[in-house]
Amino acid sequence: MPPAPPVPAAGPLGRRLRRWADFARLLRHVRPGLLATALLLHTAVGLLPIVFIAWTSRLIARVPAALDGGGWAVLGLAPLLAVAAFVVQQLLTPFQSALGELIVRQVDGVCIARLMDCALTGLPIADLERQDVLDVLSDARGGFERATPTPGDAAAGAVALTARYAQLLGASVMVGLVLGPAAGALVAGTALVIRFGQRGSLDRFGALRTSLAGRRRRLAYLRRTAGGLGMAKEIRMLGLLPWLRERHSAEARGYLDPLWAGRRRLLFGPFVGLAAVGLLGGGTTLLLIGRGGTDGTLSLLQVSVALQAVLIPLRFGVYFPESDVQTRDGLAAFEAIGRLEERAAAHRAAGEAATTATAVPDGAIRFENVSFRYPEGGRTILDGLDLELAPGRSTAVVGLNGAGKTTLVKLLARLHEPTSGRVTVGGTDLATLPAAAWHRRIAVIFQDFTRYQLTAAENIGIGRPELLADPEALLAAAGRAGAREIVEGLPRGLETVLSAQYEDGTDLSGGQWQRIALARALLSVGAGASLLILDEPTAQLDVRAEAAFFDRFLDTTRGVTSVIIAHRFSSVRRADRIVVLADGRVAESGTHDELMALDGRYAELFRIQAERFTEQEDLTMTAGGPR
Incomplete structure (x- = not known):
């Protein structure tokens, strides 16, 4: 999928339009049947509380008649239908998470492929050595390392908003039917002002978080170091744990202190102002309900409906755990992928413009x-x-x-x-x-050639992936590199994983790895490569x-x-x-x-x-x- 075209974002409206355009691009990767089912399910879950309010209000309105001697038959089907609405909502709610997970997987599958294409082939190596590009790359892959929400989480979070907006619409309609269209518009407008204001604050906080990508990347490195096996021996032998703890604390404070300060600055003031908006809009609506109830212009049914319904819009501006962080940080990762793709596309276009020969x-x-x-x-x-x-x-x-x-x-x-x-x-x-x-x-063995934690067959065969299923070719290349005896001496031969971190796996000595790497290069030469390069692959060997x-x-x-x-x-x-x-x-x-x-x-x-x-x-x- 081509990178997203730039959308003018001079103000909040532009940023909001760009965000919803990104949601639309993400949701294109969800199967239509799954997307339609998820939207219908979220709409139903959002509207069922409105059905519950309607029937509980009817139940409350008929209770006085039942108590005056009319009997419980006066209540009719209201209790049953109210309970049914509640039970159905509870039964459907778990399916929201299940469908959301399917959406996450479909969208992330596409985004991971795009990120791999950018990082491994699209971007020139020179770009991958730039600080600013590494920061963007870190944000793009952070979600796929489960450090932050992914683009798939953003797509699922956007779909989940359907329930919230369906519920707001239903509640506003109910308030409008009871108190009049002006009151319905008032509660809807109040809810939307609070919601948009809060989202704007969260977006500004997200921009602050993006600006701290370099500090976040350093902190992530220290955490990987502290929790990984690569440096465990040196950390023990050199007694580095106290230093590592202090360094981790310093880097964490260097990242979190400005983040927390910015959060207070960006969120506290708007919170006070939006709370005042909610108090004004909600208070006005409650006054209308109170006045109608006391002067007799509203029935008990209407008062019950209005009181329950008005609480939904008033809670609409609060934090949505199923979508707010997911849509903010997940879209940040998606936008980071887009920025990488723009750089890759520019590099590709320059390469295509310079390419005039068709054969080597x-x-x-x-x-x-x-x-x-x-x-x-x-x-x-x-x-x-x-x-x-x-x-x-x-x-x-x-x-x-x-x-x-x-x-x-x-x-x-x-x-x-x-x-x-x-x-x-x-x-x-x-x-x-x-x-x-x-x-x-070309076949190359770099100085820091990769020791893949894969089978011996795969470590040799990736020199020419089309020969991975040809054990004779793999063994022939190993023989030319002096590695055949090494391979045949492994517990499972070519199918042995070359890492002691896996069951039935085994590690190799430095010299043995050199021969496996040479076999990989010679397999490529045997399949047509005409230039073989060795870049100091034996630097760790003795003379x-x-x-x-x-x-x-x-x-x-x-x-x-x-x-x-x-x-x-x-x-x-x-x-x-x-x-x-x-x-x-x-x-x-x-x-x-x-x-x-x-x-x-x-x-x-x-x-x-x-x-x-x-x-x-x-x-x-x-x-x-x-x-």
């Missing part, structure tokens, strides 16, 4: 005078970089921390776009190619394990265009070509032997790392050998 060509990949800096005043990472990646050859990119190695990978994968210059494949600018088509040509990993990788991927990012120079000396990055440019390039003969930066850093490794080996042997 073959050939060399070149960085042509490429510069890049992160937004919002970030330093220049790449500065006039020129680099060619030869087809079918392995290229290792090395350099000190901050040299731009990972940034190069992000540009190559089109997770970011160059600030200036261009990246080409077969002479065609990557920016003119469909991003999805280019991504299908020997890393060297063994890269040796296996280079042997397995011989003839595949590959890019290896490494921080240990000795691990990649068998690569076809080694590129040294420094100051955002290519400082040196060649084979290991050529660079050592050059005796430049590469040779110096290689010898330094080799000396450190030798010293570590000597210390290990002195301490009694490897253990």
Whole structure:
């Protein structure tokens, strides 16, 4: 569904129109039969109290005649019908919640899909690193983490208002029939003024809450940290619990203090004014009833009807637990999704405008005078970089921390776009190619590759989801990555969940996870990917394990265009070509032997790392050998 078009909201009326337009867009995702049933049910539940008032008033009016000797037969069916209205209302009320839950699920199913599309594919990675976008994303997904109401809750809350307004209409009509149209309009108008005034205050409070999204996100992070398992070991070993409690209290006060102060400021004054409106409108109506009752112009039936009916509008301005918070915060989440979709649509439109090629060509990949800096005043990472990646050859990119190695990978994968210059494949600018088509040509193992708490088959198969149901292809990829023995040694083979947090699941060592990740990438290569990228996936391994990993990788991927990012120079000396990055440019390039003969930066850093490794080996042997 396209993002909601902007609605002018210069004042309360504009904001109210936008809100009801949002409700209409949400309710489009509810099956018509379910929506009609819910509306009819809520209308019935709203009107049954009016029926109860009518028959209890008739009952009260006939009691004097019964007491004067007419007998209880004078009451007729009034008691039975009053009780029936009450019982039916009580029987129907639970179905309101049941139908509301169905509405919530249908609407949230659509909204979750939209949010996933935005966060995972629609928004560029650069946007997902922006503070303001992260705040909006946090509000959008807060409901789906059950921290706040969801858009589905907002839709169900809007439908629930049907009962309230049906009851108000019925009560106003009854007051009008007894006291005249002016009195009916008076109580209805009083109720609506109070209701709209209160909703306006709640909306302003909701805007204040939205403005505190950054503080709320920090508080949520601390709560997840305190309640999660990821940091439990460090918190225990470092004795961080007292500090964590103090930090949580400070962040909570930093968020809640301005929220509470704003709530008092925004709600207290309007509450006093609206209470005065209610007192004036309700008091006037009660005076009319009292005067009519004392001068005999109103019968006992009319007085009973009017007294009971007038209480409904007077209570109409109070807080509605079934809808007020749900519609306010649920719509805030929906609006946040809309803002994300607007950014994604603008990015998509710019990409489509730039896309001129329809197919990804073959050939060399070149960085042509490429510069890049992160937004919002970030330093220049790449500065006039020129680099060619030869087809079918392995290229290792090395350099000190901050040299731009990972940034190069992000540009190559089109997770970011160059600030200036261009990246080409077969002479065609990557920016003119469909991003999805280019991504299908790449297999990447990032430094912080994901360890999915899924089965071994799924951890490998998501490299090419269409092969998830092909165990032979999965095992073949595992074999190429040296992971077949690992998989076959699992309790349930490919169907073993790779997490000890699940029954019959098991965790893997760092080196085993590396091979599973490599199998995932090689499955993609086997299915057609022509470029394989490793972005320091072995950073946590020791020198020997890393060297063994890269040796296996280079042997397995011989003839595949590959890019290896490494921080240990000795691990990649068998690569076809080694590129040294420094100051955002290519400082040196060649084979290991050529660079050592050059005796430049590469040779110096290689010898330094080799000396450190030798010293570590000597210390290990002195301490009694490897253990």
